[in-house]
Amino acid sequence: MEASLGSNPIDLSTLRLAVVRQAAEIYVKFAYPSGQVPEAVDRRMTWSSDASPAELLSKPPFERAGRVPGTQTPIYALRLGNARYPHMKLQIQPWPNASGLMLSVNTHDQVAGMDLLASDGPAFKQLQSENQHLKEVIEQAWEAAGLPTFLQYLREYIESRTDESTAPPDAAS
Helix, strand or coil, X not given: CCCCXXXXXXXXXXXXXXXXXXXXXXXXXXXXXXXXXCHHHHXXXXXXXXXXXXXXXXXXXXXXXXXXXXXXXXXXEEECCCCCCCCCEEEEEECCCCCCEEEEEECCCCCCCCCCCCCCHHHHHHHHHHHHHHHHHHHHHHHHCCCCEHHHHHHHHHHHHHHHHHCCCCCCC
């Protein structure tokens, strides 16, 4: 399910960087529960407050993580990792809502065709499980803070469809 984004990229000027900053702070709180955030992550969380969204997202520490399927709209990422795995990312997808974006966590641990040795397989599966749990915890915390997530969008979409189907028939019909 996708919002109607068309084939052209969304205007990034509507993207609220304060939401991205708040999301990153919440992410780091859960990803590094000891409070010991690696220096590289601290640097990635320090960005200019006077840059436009398009200018900021187009250069490090942000990176392009792909495109919204069927569009030219880019998806951006900020590699923040976690205490056990340095490659997990906060993803920022331009989206037609009040914040101008939708947030998600990319565990970045789905390695296609990876041939794990029998001794490495269980440990890697455990890491994937822990990353998935952390993703869910972070996204739930974003929702609790009122930040835009896919699940929030999905819930609102379902509610709007339910409201349409339960609306009384138009008296003029």
